[in-house]
Amino acid sequence: MKKVLVAVIMGLLCFSMLSMLAPHAVADLPGDLNLDGKVNILDMMLAANAFGSSEGEPAWNPLADMDGDGQITILDLILIGRSFGLTSP
Numbered sequence: 288m289k290k291v292l293v294a295v296i297m298g299l300l301c302f303s304m305l306s307m308l309a310p311h312a313v314a315d316l317p318g319d320l321n322l323d324g325k326v327n328i329l330d331m332m333l334a335a336n337a338f339g340s341s342e343g344e345p346a347w348n349p350l351a352d353m354d355g356d357g358q359i360t361i362l363d364l365i366l367i368g369r370s371f372g373l374t375s376p
């Protein structure tokens with residue numbers, strides 16, 4: 288079980304390194320859902336509102352889909368959490 292957890296964490300780290308290299312398609316600052324140039328509690332609340340939704344549903348927020356799989360899952364919230372506190376240069 289611990290090995291699985293380590294693998295998931297390693298995957299998350301690799302993904303976040305990749306997303307640092309590739310510019311984000313929609314927002315300059317990944318996780319900045321309200322586009323105010325910083326990732327804070329407001330963005331987490333927007334992500335929480337969209338949590339559980341899929342592409343095309345009323346609660347869907349494309350900016351909250353950090354991994355681009357068409358669903359807002361716990362993984363997206365984790366990825367937004369990783370950007371928490373960042374501001375746009």
Ligand SMILES: [Ca+2]
Pocket residue numbers: 318319320321322323324325326327329330
């Ligand atoms: Ca924001």
Ligand SMILES: [Ca+2]
Pocket residue numbers: 351352353354355356357358359360362363
């Ligand atoms: Ca997702």
